[in-house]
Amino acid sequence: MELIKLTIDNTPVEVEKGTTIYQAAKKIGIKIPALCYMNLEHLGIENRPGGCRICVVEVAGRRNLAPSCSTSVMEGMVVKTNTPKVLNARKTVMELILSDHPKDCLICPSNGKCELQSLAATLGVREIHSVENAAMSTYRKDASPSLKRDMDKCIMCRRCETMCNEVQTVGALSAVNRGFMAVVAPAFEQDLVKSPCTFCGQCVAVCPTGALTEVDDTNKIIRALADPSKTVVVQTAPAVRAALGEEFGLEPGTRVTGKMAAALRRLGFAKVFDTDFAADLTIMEEGTELLDRISKFLKGDKSVKLPILTSCCPAWVNFFETNYPDMLDVPSSAKSPQQMFGAIAKTYFAGKMNVKREDLVVVSVMPCLAKKFECQRDEFKVNGNPDVDYSISTRELAHLIKMANIDFASLPEEDFDQPLGESTGAAVIFGTTGGVIEAAVRTAYEIFTGNKLNKIDFKELRGLEGIRTASIDFNGTMINIGIAHQLGNARKLLDGVRSGMYNFHAIEIMACPGGCVGGAGQPYHHGDSSIIEARHKALYKEDEEKTIRKSHENPYIIKLYEEFLGKPMSETAHHLLHTHYFDKHKV
Amino acid sequence: MNKIKSLDDLRKMKQNLSSDISIREKSNNPEKMVQIRVAMATCGIAAGAREVMNTFLEKIEKDSLPIVVTQGGCMGYCYAEPTVEVKVPGKDPVVFGHVDSKVALEIVDKYIVKGELIDGILPVNYQTIQEKA
Amino acid sequence: MAQIKMHLLVCGGTGCRASESKRLVDELNAQLKANNLDEEVKVIITGCFGFCEKGPIVKVIPDNTFYTKVKPEDAEEIVEEHVLKGRKVTRLLYENPETKEHVSDSKHMGFYQKQVRIALRNCGFIDPENIEEYIVRDGYAALGKVLSMTPAEAIDIVKKSGLRGRGGAGFPTGLKWEIASKNKADQKYVVCNADEGDPGAFMDRSILEGDPNSIVEAMAICGYCIGATKGLIYIRAEYPLAIKRLQVAIGQAREFGLLGPKILGSDFDFDIELRYGAGAFVCGEETALIHSMEGKRGEPTIKPPFPAEAGYLGKPSNVNNVETFANIPAIFLKGWEWFSSIGTEKSKGTKVFALAGKINNVGLIEVPMGTTLREVIFEIGGGIKGGKKFKAVQTGGPSGGCLTEQHLDTPIDYDNLVAAGSMMGSGGMIVMDEDDCMVSVAKFYLDFIVEESCGKCAPCRIGNKRMHETLEKICQGKGTMEDLDYLDNLSKVIKDTALCGLGQTSPNPVLSTMQYFRDEYLAHVVDKKCPAGRCKALRSYVINADKCMGCTLCAKNCPTSAITGDKKVPHVIDQSKCIKCGTCYEKCKFGAIEIR
Numbered sequence A: 001m002e003l004i005k006l007t008i009d010n011t012p013v014e015v016e017k018g019t020t021i022y023q024a025a026k027k028i029g030i031k032i033p034a035l036c037y038m039n040l041e042h043l044g045i046e047n048r049p050g051g052c053r054i055c056v057v058e059v060a061g062r063r064n065l066a067p068s069c070s071t072s073v074m075e076g077m078v079v080k081t082n083t084p085k086v087l088n089a090r091k092t093v094m095e096l097i098l099s100d101h102p103k104d105c106l107i108c109p110s111n112g113k114c115e116l117q118s119l120a121a122t123l124g125v126r127e128i129h130s131v132e133n134a135a136m137s138t139y140r141k142d143a144s145p146s147l148k149r150d151m152d153k154c155i156m157c158r159r160c161e162t163m164c165n166e167v168q169t170v171g172a173l174s175a176v177n178r179g180f181m182a183v184v185a186p187a188f189e190q191d192l193v194k195s196p197c198t199f200c201g202q203c204v205a206v207c208p209t210g211a212l213t214e215v216d217d218t219n220k221i222i223r224a225l226a227d228p229s230k231t232v233v234v235q236t237a238p239a240v241r242a243a244l245g246e247e248f249g250l251e252p253g254t255r256v257t258g259k260m261a262a263a264l265r266r267l268g269f270a271k272v273f274d275t276d277f278a279a280d281l282t283i284m285e286e287g288t289e290l291l292d293r294i295s296k297f298l299k300g301d302k303s304v305k306l307p308i309l310t311s312c313c314p315a316w317v318n319f320f321e322t323n324y325p326d327m328l329d330v331p332s333s334a335k336s337p338q339q340m341f342g343a344i345a346k347t348y349f350a351g352k353m354n355v356k357r358e359d360l361v362v363v364s365v366m367p368c369l370a371k372k373f374e375c376q377r378d379e380f381k382v383n384g385n386p387d388v389d390y391s392i393s394t395r396e397l398a399h400l401i402k403m404a405n406i407d408f409a410s411l412p413e414e415d416f417d418q419p420l421g422e423s424t425g426a427a428v429i430f431g432t433t434g435g436v437i438e439a440a441v442r443t444a445y446e447i448f449t450g451n452k453l454n455k456i457d458f459k460e461l462r463g464l465e466g467i468r469t470a471s472i473d474f475n476g477t478m479i480n481i482g483i484a485h486q487l488g489n490a491r492k493l494l495d496g497v498r499s500g501m502y503n504f505h506a507i508e509i510m511a512c513p514g515g516c517v518g519g520a521g522q523p524y525h526h527g528d529s530s531i532i533e534a535r536h537k538a539l540y541k542e543d544e545e546k547t548i549r550k551s552h553e554n555p556y557i558i559k560l561y562e563e564f565l566g567k568p569m570s571e572t573a574h575h576l577l578h579t580h581y582f583d584k585h586k587v
Numbered sequence B: 001m002n003k004i005k006s007l008d009d010l011r012k013m014k015q016n017l018s019s020d021i022s023i024r025e026k027s028n029n030p031e032k033m034v035q036i037r038v039a040m041a042t043c044g045i046a047a048g049a050r051e052v053m054n055t056f057l058e059k060i061e062k063d064s065l066p067i068v069v070t071q072g073g074c075m076g077y078c079y080a081e082p083t084v085e086v087k088v089p090g091k092d093p094v095v096f097g098h099v100d101s102k103v104a105l106e107i108v109d110k111y112i113v114k115g116e117l118i119d120g121i122l123p124v125n126y127q128t129i130q131e132k133a
Numbered sequence C: 001m002a003q004i005k006m007h008l009l010v011c012g013g014t015g016c017r018a019s020e021s022k023r024l025v026d027e028l029n030a031q032l033k034a035n036n037l038d039e040e041v042k043v044i045i046t047g048c049f050g051f052c053e054k055g056p057i058v059k060v061i062p063d064n065t066f067y068t069k070v071k072p073e074d075a076e077e078i079v080e081e082h083v084l085k086g087r088k089v090t091r092l093l094y095e096n097p098e099t100k101e102h103v104s105d106s107k108h109m110g111f112y113q114k115q116v117r118i119a120l121r122n123c124g125f126i127d128p129e130n131i132e133e134y135i136v137r138d139g140y141a142a143l144g145k146v147l148s149m150t151p152a153e154a155i156d157i158v159k160k161s162g163l164r165g166r167g168g169a170g171f172p173t174g175l176k177w178e179i180a181s182k183n184k185a186d187q188k189y190v191v192c193n194a195d196e197g198d199p200g201a202f203m204d205r206s207i208l209e210g211d212p213n214s215i216v217e218a219m220a221i222c223g224y225c226i227g228a229t230k231g232l233i234y235i236r237a238e239y240p241l242a243i244k245r246l247q248v249a250i251g252q253a254r255e256f257g258l259l260g261p262k263i264l265g266s267d268f269d270f271d272i273e274l275r276y277g278a279g280a281f282v283c284g285e286e287t288a289l290i291h292s293m294e295g296k297r298g299e300p301t302i303k304p305p306f307p308a309e310a311g312y313l314g315k316p317s318n319v320n321n322v323e324t325f326a327n328i329p330a331i332f333l334k335g336w337e338w339f340s341s342i343g344t345e346k347s348k349g350t351k352v353f354a355l356a357g358k359i360n361n362v363g364l365i366e367v368p369m370g371t372t373l374r375e376v377i378f379e380i381g382g383g384i385k386g387g388k389k390f391k392a393v394q395t396g397g398p399s400g401g402c403l404t405e406q407h408l409d410t411p412i413d414y415d416n417l418v419a420a421g422s423m424m425g426s427g428g429m430i431v432m433d434e435d436d437c438m439v440s441v442a443k444f445y446l447d448f449i450v451e452e453s454c455g456k457c458a459p460c461r462i463g464n465k466r467m468h469e470t471l472e473k474i475c476q477g478k479g480t481m482e483d484l485d486y487l488d489n490l491s492k493v494i495k496d497t498a499l500c501g502l503g504q505t506s507p508n509p510v511l512s513t514m515q516y517f518r519d520e521y522l523a524h525v526v527d528k529k530c531p532a533g534r535c536k537a538l539r540s541y542v543i544n545a546d547k548c549m550g551c552t553l554c555a556k557n558c559p560t561s562a563i564t565g566d567k568k569v570p571h572v573i574d575q576s577k578c579i580k581c582g583t584c585y586e587k588c589k590f591g592a593i594e595i596r
Helices: A021-027 A084-099 A115-123 A159-167 A202-206 A218-226 A238-242 A244-248 A257-267 A275-298 A314-323 A337-353 A370-374 A394-403 A425-431 A435-449 A487-498 A530-545 A555-565 A571-577 B007-028 B042-046 B049-063 B101-114 C014-018 C021-034 C072-085 C131-136 C141-147 C151-161 C173-182 C203-210 C212-226 C240-255 C286-293 C322-334 C336-340 C373-380 C414-419 C438-452 C458-475 C481-497 C501-505 C508-516 C518-527 C553-557 C583-587
Strands: A003-008 A011-016 A038-040 A045-047 A056-059 A077-080 A147-149 A174-176 A183-185 A212-214 A231-236 A271-274 A360-366 A390-393 A467-474 A477-485 A506-510 B034-039 B067-072 B084-087 B094-096 C006-011 C041-046 C058-061 C065-067 C189-194 C230-236 C271-277 C317-321 C350-357 C363-368 C390-395 C402-404 C428-433 C541-543 C593-595
Touching: A003 A021, A011 A021, A021 A056, A021 A077, A045 A159, A056 A084, A084 A115, A084 C458, A084 C481, A159 A174, A159 A202, A159 A487, A202 A212, A218 A231, A218 A360, A218 A390, A218 A394, A231 A257, A231 A275, A231 A337, A238 A244, A238 A257, A238 A275, A238 A394, A238 A425, A238 A530, A244 A394, A257 A271, A257 A394, A271 A275, A271 A337, A275 A337, A275 A425, A275 A435, A275 A477, A275 A555, A275 A571, A314 A370, A314 A487, A337 A360, A337 A370, A337 A555, A337 A571, A360 A370, A360 A394, A370 A390, A390 A394, A425 A435, A425 A530, A435 A467, A435 A477, A435 A506, A467 A487, A477 A487, A487 A506, A555 A571, B007 B067, B007 C006, B007 C058, B007 C131, B007 C141, B034 B042, B034 B049, B042 B049, B042 C072, B049 B067, B049 B101, B084 B101, B094 B101, C006 C014, C006 C021, C006 C072, C014 C021, C014 C240, C021 C041, C021 C072, C058 C072, C065 C072, C131 C212, C131 C240, C141 C212, C141 C322, C151 C173, C151 C212, C151 C322, C151 C336, C173 C212, C173 C317, C189 C212, C189 C286, C189 C322, C203 C212, C203 C240, C203 C322, C203 C350, C212 C230, C212 C240, C212 C271, C212 C317, C212 C322, C230 C240, C230 C286, C240 C271, C271 C286, C286 C317, C317 C322, C322 C336, C322 C350, C350 C373, C363 C373, C373 C390, C390 C438, C390 C508, C402 C438, C402 C508, C438 C458, C438 C508, C438 C518, C458 C481, C458 C501, C458 C518, C481 C501, C481 C508, C481 C518, C508 C518, C541 C583, C553 C583, C583 C593
Parallel strands: A003 A077, A231 A271, A231 A360, A360 A390, A477 A506, B034 B067, C006 C041, C189 C230, C189 C317, C230 C271, C350 C428
Antiparallel strands: A003 A011, A038 A045, A056 A077, A147 A212, A174 A183, A467 A477, B034 B084, B084 B094, C006 C058, C058 C065, C350 C363, C390 C402, C390 C428, C541 C593
C-alpha cells in the first residue's frame, strides 16, 4: 500500500493513499468538527455528502477551503485545520445552519443529545445576524406509530437518507424540493405511514438533531403505573441490558441486567419479566417449524418452502410485506418474542394471577422503534385489547428512570420475576446479528440428531459482516444458513435466493446494523460504531456466563408446555404464538 | 438513401450536392468572385433578361465557374436592354447592352474567362456594385 | 428543371419563430408560386442569424440583402419587388443608427463586421434539417480525417488548438479528453451538456437549432478519441425546437451511416441518445447533470472522482458543452494552427455571447477572444439604448460579476474576466445603464440563485437566502453598515465553502457590485437613497413648482389623496401619505413630478 506524507497543523503524518484529511487528522489526535459526515466503520456504513461544510480546512495552494471528510490526502499536502479563515468559515456556516433552525432547544426531544447543539457550543456561536428578518423553512409535521418527523429541525445532513436508501434500501425518505426549502421527506411529502417505511427507525438513530425522533410513550407508562386497577408487567428485550448503562454514563458494553431489573421494580411494575423467556419460546416454535420443513423437504415434499426466514424483527416483517408480497408463506409463522410474550402474559400468566385481560397492562422495553408499530397491529389484539399495550425504547426507559429520581449507579443487582423471567444464553444472543439462528441451531441440532451438542458456540455464525453464510453439520445432513443484517443486505440475500445463487435451509434477518444492539431505540451512538460492537460482545459474554444455554432446556419453558401449550406447534401454540402476513405492496 | 460507407463516398456526395448550396457559398465572399448582375426591371424582363439570366446560370453550372449571378433593378439604359453588369475582381465594372443568350455566352467565354474585350460595353454613369454596397 | 437563381434564407430560430417566421415562410412560398417563381427561388429555413433585436430576418442570396423585422404581410412586396424586379425593399433594410442610412447587406452592418464565426459558422446559412447541406459545407469531413488518425494524434490536435471549455470554467478540452481516454473501462460515454440555464443565454440553443449536425459530428470525434461508443445529449425539455432538430440530425446521420456501426468504413461505432432535463440550473454542473441522467436527484457531488474517472453509471465520461463541441470540426478541418492563431495567449478561438439588456443590438454574436468589451457593447451591440449612459455589464450569468467603465478596454478572455471579479460563464452578457440600481441587480441574480440552488450544501442553501434577505432589507432602506459587513463576510465564506461551482460563484454579483459600486450601497444604507431611483421604498415623488401648472390631474388620480393644491397653483405631495405608486408621475402632462 502506497503511503502519503503530509502535515496537518504542523504535525507530520503518514497515511495510506486514499485516506481523507479527516481520517489522517484523527490519526494524530486532531478531531476536525463535522456534522453531516458519519462513518460507522465497523458496519461499513458511510454518509459523506459533503453538504454541511463544517469540516472545511485550509490546504496550501488551494483556492477555496477543502471539506476534510471527502478530500483525499496528497503527497506533501500542508493542511491547517484552525486558521482564522477556517474558524470564521466554520462559525459562519454554523451560524447559517442555526439561522434556519428552531431555537427551542430547551423543549426539544433531542435536548442534551443533539449533535448540532453540542457543535454550536464547540464553535462558540453567540449571535445570529439579523435573525428577526430571517425566513425559516418550515414543513408539515408528521407522526406514525413509531416515528415523528419535525423537519423544521432538519439540517440536510442526509444521514437518514443514506440509512433509508443505501443501507436499508427501503426508499421511504429522500431529498425533495430544492434550495432553501430542500428537505428529506417521503415522496410527494406524504405521510410516513403511506410510504414504504418499515419503521426500522435507523433514520432516527443517526439524526443529529431533533428532526426525526421516536414517538414518546413514557407518559402512558406513568399513567398506567399510577392506575390502581391495573396490573402492569414489563418485559425487556435482550439488547437493552447491553446498552441502557450508556444513558447513565457507563462504558458501552457494560451489562446492567440486574440494575435494570431493580430499576423497573422501583418504577412500580408488578412483575419484571424478560423478553428472553419469550425468545426461548420462539426457538421452540420456530425451531420446530424449521425442522418440520426440513424433514418434509428431505423426504421429497416439493411443496415445502425453504429457506425458512426468521420473523422476530418487526421492521423486517414490514419490509417483506411491502417488498416481497409474493413470498409471504416463506418466513416462519412464529410471532416475534415481544408478541409471544404478550400473548402468553395475557392468557397463561393472567390466568395464573387471576387478573382480567383488560386489567393486565403489558409494557415492553425494546431497543427498537418498529416494536411500537408491531404491538399496534390488529392481528395482535383480542377484541381490541392488544397483547402488548405499550412498547418503549431503551432511551425512553432511561428517561423514565431519571424522572423517577432513581440513582441508577447505586442500584443493587436484582433478578427477574418468575415464571416469565427465566431465560437461557440462547435467548440473550437474540439481541445481535446471528444470535437467533445460533439459538435455533443449538436446539434444532439436538432435536434433529438426538445427540447432545459438544460445543455450544457456533462461531461461524457470528460477526458483523453484513451477509454471512455457513453450513452446519447436523450429523451428516448439512444445513445451509444465511445471515443478513441491514435490510439492504437482506434484499441482496433474498434476491440471491430467488436467482438461485444461494441454496439455504434457513436465513436469519435483522433490520438494524449489528442486529438489535444497533436498534433505533438504543442510546445514540453518534456515529461511533465501536459502541455497537461493544454491545454485541457484551451479549455473547452474558450468554457464556449463563448456566443454561439452550432454549429447550429452560425449565420454565418446559413447564409452560406441560401446563399450557402442550407441545410446539400444537393447536394452542398455533393460536397464540403464530401469525400470518399481509400484502402491503406499495406502488 | 445510400449509406456513406467511406470517406470517398462522403467526398463524392459533397461534390454531387455542391450546386445546391453553391449560390450561398458564393454570396459569402462576393468580392472575390466574378459578379454578373442582370437588370431585371420590367423593361429588362420584357427585352428577354430572364432568358439571359438562365443562360448565365446554366453556363456557370455546366462549367463550374466561380461566378455569382444576381439580379438588379433598372439601370437606366432602357434603350439597351437587356443590360448586364460584370465585375471581375481587380477590374472596374463594365456594363454590356443588348445582351442575348449568344452575347451572354460570349461574355463568359471571352471577357470573363479569357480576359478579352468584346463589343457592347456601355459607358459608366451609375454607382457600381461595390460603391453602392 | 429550372435553375435555382435565388435563395431566401429565413431565420427559423426560436426567437424569430415566436415572431411568426413560420407564417412568413408559408407566405413567401405562396407568393413565389403565385408569380411562377417557385422553381427558381428556394425558401430555406435556417438557424439563428444572431441579430435577434431585428428579427425575423430574411436574407436574400446571392446579393446578401438583409431584411429585418419582416412580417408575413411583407412577403408579397419582397417577392414582387426584389425577386421579380430586382429592387430592394428599402423600408425593410437595416438602418445604421448613427448615419440613418439603409445598409443593404450584412457584411456592412456594424453588428457583423467584428464577428468571427466558428461555432456559429453554419447558423443562418444552412438548412439545419437537411444533413446534405451540412455535408456540402464539409460536414463529417473532420470525422473522416480523425478516423484516419490514432486517438492520441487527434487528442493532440485538440490540445494544441488551445480550445478551452465554453461552459464556464474554461478547462482545457484536449486535456479533458486525454484523461477520459486514459481511463480504462468496458464502456465510456460522451456527454453533451445542453442544459443551458443562465438567464438570457441562448448560445447553445441557437447552435443546436442552427447546426445540430456539427454537435453530432463533434461528439462522434470525441467518442473516437476517448474510446466511447455512446453519446448522450442532456438537453432541457424547454428547448423543443432544438430537440426536434437534433432528432432530425441524429436520424439523418444514422440513415447516412454517419452514426451507427463502422462509421465511414472504419471499425468505429458510435451512436447518440437524447436525455431531457427539466431545466434546473444546477444540472449544468457536470456531476449534477450525470446524476440527473441516472435518474437521481439533480445535485452535485464532490469531485474527485471526476466524470472522466467515474461518470455516467460509474463509467468514464467526457462532458463538454454545446459550444465547445461546435468548435471541434472546424479545428480538424482548418488545423489547430489556424484555430490557435485566433484569440489571446491563453484563450484561443472565439466565444459566442448572448447580448442582452440596455443595448441596441440584442442578439447572438461570436467574436475572437481578446475582443474588448467596448467593441462588443458599442460597435457590435450598437451602444446603449436611448442614448443613455453605460453603467455596467454583467458577464457569466448569475455566477459572474458586474464590470464597469474601467473594464471596457479589457480584452475578453477567461483569465481577464476572472481577474476583474467576473467570469466567462457560458456567455450571457447583460448591459446596464444609468437607470439600473446595482443593489437591485445583485438582488436579481441572488433571486435566481436562491431559486436554483439544489439545497445540498448549507452555505449555498441558507447563505444565499440570507444574502438575498439582506439585500432586500437594504433596498427597503432598512440596511445598516453591519449588513454590509455581513454581506461581505458571507460572500467570502460561501465562495470558500460551497460544494459546487454554482455555489462557489454565487456571491460574485454581490462581491463585484459591492466592490465597484460601493457608493451605491452606501447611498442606500446611509443616505437612504437609491441613486437610480429603482428602489421603490427609497423613492420619493416631488412636484417641481416651476413646472406644475396646477391642472389638478395628479391630485384627482392620487389613490391616497396625498396631493393637495388649488387650481392653477403648484401642488404639493404629502410624503407621509404617499405610497409611491407612481400614478402622478405617469399622469402629469408637464413633467412636473420628479423622482428623488
